[in-house]
Amino acid sequence: MAEWIALDRLALAEAPARAVRPGLAHAAWRQRVADWHAAFAAASGEDWALYLADEAEFSAALFGAWHAGKRVFLPGDDLPGTLDRLAAHVHGFAGDLPATVKPLRATPGAGDAQALRALDEEAARLVMFTSGSTGEPAAIAKCLRQLAREVEALQAAFGELAQGARVHGTVSHQHIYGLLFRVLWPLAAGRETMPRAFFHEDMVAAMAGHDALLVATPAHLKRIPEQLDWAALQGRLRAVFSSGGPLPADSAHDVRQRLGVAPTEVFGSSETGGIAWRRWEAEAPHWHPLPNVQWRIDGEGHLEVHSPHLAQPHWWRSEDRAEALPDGGFRLLGRADRIVKIEERRVSLDALQQQLVQHPGVAEARVLVLAGARSVLGAVIVPNDAGWAALRGPGRREFSRQLSAHLADSFDAVTRPRRWRFVEALPLNAQGKVTEPALAKLFRPAYPQPQWQARGSEAAELDILLDPSLAAFDGHFPQAAILPGVAQLDWAIHFGREAFAIEAPFQRMDVLKFQRVLRPGDQVRMSLQWNATQQVLAFRLVSDHGPHASGKVVFGHA
Template identity: 25%
Template sequence: MTASNSKTQYTSYQEVWERSQSDPAEFWLSESEYINWITPPATALSHPSETEWRWFPDGTLNVSANALDRHVDAGRGDAIALIADSAMTGTQERVSYTELRDRVAVFAGALRDLGVVKGDRVLVYCPMTPEAVIAMLACARLGAIHSVVFGGFAANELAARIDDAKPRVIVTSSGGLEPGRQVPYLPLVHRALEICGAESSGVSAVVVADRAHVPGTAADFTGSAGAGATWYDWDTIVAAATPADPVPVHANDPLYILYTSGTTGSPKGIVRDSGGYAVALSWVMRGIYDFGPGDTIFTASDVGWVVGHSFIVYGPLLAGGTTVLYEGKPVGTPDPGSFWRVLAETGAKILSTAPTALRAIRREDPELREREKYDLSRLRAIYLAGERMDPETWHWVRDGIGVPVVDHWWQTETGWPICANPLGIEELTVKAGSTTVPMPGFDVRIVDSAGVDITAPDVEGNIAIKLPLPPGGMLEIWGSRQRFLDSYLAAFPGYYASGDAGHFDEDGHLFVMGRTDDVINVAGHRLSTGSLEEVLTQHPAVAECAVIGIHDPLKGQRAAGFVTVSRGTRIPNEELAAALIALIRDRVGPVASFRDVTVVNRLPKTRSGKILRKTMRQIVDGEAYTVPATIEDSGVIDEFIAALAQTVSAPPTRAVTLPR
């Protein structure tokens, strides 16, 4: 492999951003020199049409080798690559670059022995243990495409992703751990395969990492043969495998598929490329995080989300630093000082987390007394993502911890921050409630409903990004280019539609105010209201329903359901509410935080039959609202408010909340 020693130095954020806009090809080709290429790209950008572009189309590389092998080859094999900290088991494991490279290479060999080749999909359904990271990097080593599914999803959600990605192999664990309980994974995998059907799923093998040392999570293969795939023990196949060499892939070959909710209820498989993603993350670690060899980052997320992909796994390892893999919660494992303990014990320079986590800590420890027990002298900054950070909590953590707090904005689709405070270049003025400024390659505009550019200070509208997206942005939606076009590029021709609304201020700082569609954000997890509604309507008593995202002081939003019942239904409202809450937990999982059900006589609708979800949300959240002139019957609003008074804020709703 080859790598250039030339490094471009920048003196200011403005210089970086302007160069990325005036000559994006030259800018990103220069940045690509930070990556070890097998075939270095001579072309930065292929842009044959407004809706089609590819970065570094003539380059070849291996992302896993860039994350591991090159650091070992450079003499840094003894440096710590991964610190696996489990607050659930009270253990901590430190893995060097050499050890991680070797474990990845051998597991890649085991996958190869199971028939996995370049371009195959491998679904990873694991808790926050080293096996999850090893499986991801082993897929990248083979040129296979991994699709990581968050372990909190129920069997039918897992089945939907299996059915779409058609993985050859599933890599899973005997179980995960939550405070006070164990979560067995194998019954969920088995049920998901049954839902898909052996022939249509395409799964030939399931590899199980047995957590036999953890009480209640030992693997039980009973009944597994009936799921159509052959089940293997991780340790057994690894013992019989030989290391696999890195497989060259083209820069535009997919590295992974990561599913995000769609407004139709059908998950969208976001496809990430290999070369563009590596170049983008290399820039982010330097330009935004000021992170490199010798530094440690604690990203308190899950590898099932894009934050985990970019800033637990690929970003820190591409940069040659140390990444922390944390199995635990911000509070309750065992106390609200959990994050501060991890930061102190690992010497982390950066904490990356979601506002929800900080709100949970604040609720339990408003005076930050737990923080006083730990030495956080190496912490330089806190980065927040996943949802909008409320100014009150922002001030609380900034004043209490005493380091810059960067509320940066990005999406699964973009792969890395659209807007941030680039501390690796210069620390810009911070404004509570703002995501600061656009990063290189992102030309962010405010457009009206017709797609007209209305960007001006304090003018709110749809946030859109001028095409093409920079390296690392999504390539497409797995299996459906038309859905990619319809979902992101059709609304405002020439732009990527972010689905968010907001405005710039007079200093060019962006304020993201919320979603413009029916996808809600629960503690940083995007959930489709349509998919939740589909589950509710499966109950025989439900005639019609609507799910909206209502304000939650901890999670940002939570899902609330409003249902009408079929004529002749005799089930009491409290009993129906409890059944629907249980149904959502079974089919979607506790991640939905679904605990509010209101039975109404009618749902507010327009004369054309459109349910007035925005008006409903404004009423529930106590905001000012205007009843649309197109409403079918204005009297239904009074009925809706009366139902809320009896259900949402009254004891019956709390009485049917299921325990976590």
């Protein structure tokens, strides 16, 4: 068992028996810390953004910056928009970043590892970003004291379980969960960390042949392929950790069955750090606090936390509702801020979701408020096999009616969802979280509202205003939105079926031409001609700017 080294002295200690990862000895890592220290010490300004894909190089740069007295900002990704927002708050960028931001890079052998001094736990600081449920990035400031106490708590709670295992993971170290579990805790405990894996096939191959622990999110654990040879791990998978969102019970049971180990779920947030844990050895395990974390429930049912992982030594009031249990643990009852008013009636969105997933055709559900002239509830449903069969059979409208009827015993018509979306998977961000903006996008209109100018048995004309909120403009292109050609073709087929009651299936396209781009705000006229004998729909899009697109769609026999 490797000797524990505190984070403030990690770059000072000589530990010849330790390795940061296979092929990278602790001594070589210390030299990289010194190299990065020299680079940061020569750079002006206190605040620096750091993004590095390689975990070992990232950790060396992080400690090098801290030893140079820098405050480190960790962007969640390296997208241009993220870096543009961050540029106003930092003096420079370091690591794997686009050349346009002039990233700082360390020169190998530039520093002297023997010259480093122990870190001040209050002075070594970090700023991370979390999207939470709203999707808007929020800056969370941390100091080394908070991170060090949490790493010590993880070792006290799970150190025996993880002893001697290599650390594998699917989560990014640019976020708090990955930073703690895949960088700081392994460094202090002397465990080797393997490169991040994205695909289940890669995970199986990487974990074979040695004791391993897996750091994952519900997004990965919910989709473990049954056909992979998990038995090849030969029982050497010591632990599976999950955090970043709730792990569904059926997914936890699948992990236990297929991987041969009960997953350990960790509850917390970027603001609070880790709060509690539970292991899915039972049907619905209770939450138990991490070492040195105190909790209580206030008079309104909110969970309150007192912890060395917090920035201040005060009780922190969460928006999570909880109830205390006789065994000293607690049960979470949903978010207090998920209780909303719809036409002056209070309703719990969590309670709606919980009842929806009890329907035999539903695997997952999310409910949200859709703003407008009149607020209504929308539900995003991930059907199971029975649900997809219902959608293919009776259809979307009937399945929606069944789901609404399923809620009727507990919720009146006003407080039940009015709009429904059925998807193969919930939309996830980089942290594996489902955000309300991503859910709300699913309810944006796919088709514009037409103004029909003429409708006959063989010809029709309609005017279309290209509203910027149309889903077809999403991501195409971020710099200057245009209407994709595939959307124009889809609209022609959609309105052609509406105008002429075309029942035959799509067969092919002929003489398709795109002449001018269409942008948000354009007013365009669509002309449609239907040849029922040949089963051909001709379309043309024209605006004041001239012709935009034309073509023919050939349909097959019904």
